Amino acid sequence: VGTSNRERGLQRTTILDAHPRNREEADKYSVLLPTYNERENLPLIVWLLVKYFGESGYNYEIIVIDDGSPDGTLQIAEQLQKIYGDDKIVLRPRAKKLGLGTAYIHGIKHATGNFIIIMDADLSHHPKFIPEFIKKQKEGGYDLVSGTRYRGDGGVYGWDLRRKLISRGANFVTQVLLRPGASDLTGSFRLYKKDVLERLVERCVSKGYVFQMEMIVRARQLGYTIGEVPISFVDRVYGESKLGGNEIVSFLKGLLTLFATT
Amino acid sequence: MTKLLEWLLGVSLVGVAWGLVTFDLLDLQLPAAYKEVAWPMPVYLLVVFGCYSLATIGYRVATFNDCEEAAKELQAQIQEAKDDLKKKGLKM
Numbered sequence: 023v024g025t026s027n028r029e030r031g032l033q034r035t036t037i038l039d040a041h042p043r044n045r046e047e048a049d050k051y052s053v054l055l056p057t058y059n060e061r062e063n064l065p066l067i068v069w070l071l072v073k074y075f076g077e078s079g080y081n082y083e084i085i086v087i088d089d090g091s092p093d094g095t096l097q098i099a100e101q102l103q104k105i106y107g108d109d110k111i112v113l114r115p116r117a118k119k120l121g122l123g124t125a126y127i128h129g130i131k132h133a134t135g136n137f138i139i140i141m142d143a144d145l146s147h148h149p150k151f152i153p154e155f156i157k158k159q160k161e162g163g164y165d166l167v168s169g170t171r172y173r174g175d176g177g178v179y180g181w182d183l184r185r186k187l188i189s190r191g192a193n194f195v196t197q198v199l200l201r202p203g204a205s206d207l208t209g210s211f212r213l214y215k216k217d218v219l220e221r222l223v224e225r226c227v228s229k230g231y232v233f234q235m236e237m238i239v240r241a242r243q244l245g246y247t248i249g250e251v252p253i254s255f256v257d258r259v260y261g262e263s264k265l266g267g268n269e270i271v272s273f274l275k276g277l278l279t280l281f282a283t284t
Numbered sequence: 285m286t287k288l289l290e291w292l293l294g295v296s297l298v299g300v301a302w303g304l305v306t307f308d309l310l311d312l313q314l315p316a317a318y319k320e321v322a323w324p325m326p327v328y329l330l331v332v333f334g335c336y337s338l339a340t341i342g343y344r345v346a347t348f349n350d351c352e353e354a355a356k357e358l359q360a361q362i363q364e365a366k367d368d369l370k371k372k373g374l375k376m
Contacts, residue, residue, distance in 0.1 A: 065374055069365035098376070105372045143356060177349020190344045194337060200287055254354035282288045 046137040050236045051156065052135030052216070055143045056125035061093045063144050068102050068111065070149040070226035073136055078153040079119040085127045085132060106191060123233060126223050130216065134222045139157040147211040151253045165218045165246035169253035170237065176206070176252030188265055193272060199281045200239060204248050207235040211253055218246055231269075232276025239284050302326060 053071060068084060075082045086099045096115050103111040114132050116125075123151060130138060139155070149170070155167045170176050172193060181189070189280040196207055208231045214222075221244065226236045241248060285293075304310055305322040366376070 052336075062376075065369050065376065066362055066365045069369060070361060096338055099373075101374050105369070105374060145362075148354065148358065171349075172344070175349060177351045177354075179351040179355040181348075183345070186345050186348050187341070190341050190348065194341050194344070198337075254349075254351035256351065256355050256358050282286060 039226055049137060050083070050135035051075070051137045051139055051152070051213075052129070052133035053082065053084045053139045053141065053152075054126060054133070055084060055141070055142045056129070057088045057091060057095050057099075058119055059091045059093045059095060060143045061091070061095045061098050064095055064098050065102060067143050067145060067149070068106070071152075072106060072110070074149045074152055078156070080153070080156060081135075081137060083110055083112055083133070085112045085114055087129050087131045088113070089119040089125070090115070090117050092162075119230065122222055123226060123229075126219065130220055130223070131276060133216060136145035136216050138216050138219050139212070140214070140219075141211045146255050148254065148256070151211070151251060152213075154251045158251050159213055162247065162249050163261035164249035165215050166241055167208060167213040167249040167251060169209050170204070170206035170250045171209060171253060171255045172205045173250060174284050176254065178255045178257060180257035188270065192270075192277075196235065196277060199277065200235075200284075202238055203242055204238050205250060209240050209253075209255075210234050211255075228276050228279070231273050232277070232280065235276070236280060236284075239280055243284060257264060 023226060055064075055067065060067075064086070071082075071084055071215075088099060096113070099111065099113055103113060112132060116128065126138075126140065137159070139152060141149075151169060155169070158164065159167045171178055172190075176271045178186075178189075193205075193207070196202070200207075218241070222237050222240050225240050226233055228236045238248065302325060303313075305314060306319055308314060308319065352366055369376070
């Protein structure tokens, strides 16, 4: 008739342990979202993240790192925090635009997860792939999982012939020179173990596209394992994205630097 | 070793081998056929590599997946998200 509190406690623990998600989920995934003028996109990307993480049952948090956006991105983020809770939406803004590498460092400092997901906040990366990243990581115990547009059924939407040519050409040159063991080096949709990301960001000195490339190259140098998941990249739902001569030149400079120094 | 050094090493080895055969530097008295084949090899290999590169890049560009459905799905989800967020009180 009267079960003691202790016995009831044990029963409750057993029932909860039986639920598959509660058993494994010491894992927590921190999504880093560096933002600059993403007032329109931020609510949408957060909604999608909440949807797919919610469905998957994994424990997560979204860390918004806004670099003093003049368009009110931070205010929108605060509204989202009220809607979804400040355990799920974490705000760590900065005063001004300071660059991606430091945004990652800043984000990692405040991340309570043991895995970090980096992605673009402009809807070119779709959160539906995150459960696939997680699955891949668990399958192989990978130190990092990289989304690739160049393999399997990965691909892009919204690129003209010129853009595709430059992309494939640049990737080919990179493969020949660096033999990196990953098919998509300039992609920025990735899952890292937190300590792995920390170590890599410390060592990387490049900027822009080349920064993402350097992360993979250094990961290989340090003996980390890399898994890949095909992703679709939908370019620029809002606004424009041009790849001009300047960017190509700085890419080549960065590539040659990596070639000569790693 | 950096990738640059690997390449320099590789090119040097190939270069030495080519020089030895083409100019008979070790006085090995190789048949003339060897020299005739070896002499144009560097240019030949460069041309082959050039063609391979163009063909590979061309093939990859031609087979680059166009994610039409992903774009459509995203558009639909954007609308769904906007409606849902409005209900939850977001002022955009």
